[in-house]
Amino acid sequence: MKKFKDYFDSVPSLETDRFLLVPFSREDMDEYFEILRDDRVQKYLGGGVPLFDQEPKITNWLNNINDRLLKRKLVFTWCVKSKTNGKVIGRIDLGGFVKQTMAEIAYHYAYESWGKGTASEVAARVTDFGLNELGLRRIQGVVHVENRPSMRVLEKNGYLREGILHHYPFGREFHDVIMLAIVKRSDIDETSGNSALPTKEE
Numbered sequence: 001m002k003k004f005k006d007y008f009d010s011v012p013s014l015e016t017d018r019f020l021l022v023p024f025s026r027e028d029m030d031e032y033f034e035i036l037r038d039d040r041v042q043k044y045l046g047g048g049v050p051l052f053d054q055e056p057k058i059t060n061w062l063n064n065i066n067d068r069l070l071k072r073k074l075v076f077t078w079c080v081k082s083k084t085n086g087k088v089i090g091r092i093d094l095g096g097f098v099k100q101t102m103a104e105i106a107y108h109y110a111y112e113s114w115g116k117g118t119a120s121e122v123a124a125r126v127t128d129f130g131l132n133e134l135g136l137r138r139i140q141g142v143v144h145v146e147n148r149p150s151m152r153v154l155e156k157n158g159y160l161r162e163g164i165l166h167h168y169p170f171g172r173e174f175h176d177v178i179m180l181a182i183v184k185r186s187d188i189d190e191t192s193g194n195s196a197l198p199t200k201e202e
């Protein structure tokens with residue numbers, strides 16, 4: 001059976017009924033930058049996704065997400081594309097891994113695609129990948145207190161609200177945020193000695 005560490009050779013391609021989740025390539029970037037140029041998309045990202053539409057920043061970013069950060073087992077970054085026309089619709093990340101058992105989910109989509117169930121459908125696939133393929137026990141999402149649609153996306157996928165975190169570092173700013181999480185408990189998680197957690201060698 002594949003282990004956590006075996007997933008980080010390349011960003012794994014995933015799919016849902018309507019979307020493909022694939023590694024970003026140079027050809028996707030102009031469409032992606034159009035999405036980032038929209039203030040409505042940026043509003044609740046805490047200034048965390050600045051536009052980087054110049055070289056060498058583009059190449060550096062692609063190298064980071066598809067190689068450097070991946071090899072260090074830090075994050076998966078997917079480009080979300082429509083199966084119908086191949087258009088870049090948005091981005092979803094699963095990263096910030098802690099002890100190979102916990103991660104954070106984050107996403108943003110083109111304004112034109114909002115309200116059609118896109119984010120919910122894609123978050124469902126990434127949550128399933130995290131819990132059932134990577135073997136995570138907890139995936140969390142940190143959402144700006146005013147970002148109701150994003151809270152709905154996670155709640156519809158089984159994430160529960162755990163509370164408010166005040167003045168929390170969020171993107172490149174500080175905000176009051178809601179912590180939501182989905183957990184997958186296992187009998188061995190609560191035995192003494194934390195035997196469910198990986199050893200350093202793993």
Ligand SMILES: CC(C)(COP(=O)(O)OP(=O)(O)OC[C@H]1O[C@@H](n2cnc3c(N)ncnc32)[C@H](O)[C@@H]1OP(=O)(O)O)[C@@H](O)C(=O)NCCC(=O)NCCS
Pocket residue numbers: 040041042044045106107108109110113114115116117118119120121142143144147148149150152153156
């Ligand atoms: C938040 C975001 C990802 C949602 O994407 P989406 O594809 O429109 O989401 P979905 O269509 O799957 O679901 C949105 C849900 O929010 C609900 N919703 C929309 N506006 C709402 C509002 N003002 N108040 C409460 N719920 C709202 C929708 O009704 C839907 O829930 P439902 O299916 O129960 O009706 C998208 O708006 C986005 O990319 N925003 C900018 C970036 C961002 O905020 N990312 C999240 C950071 S934590």
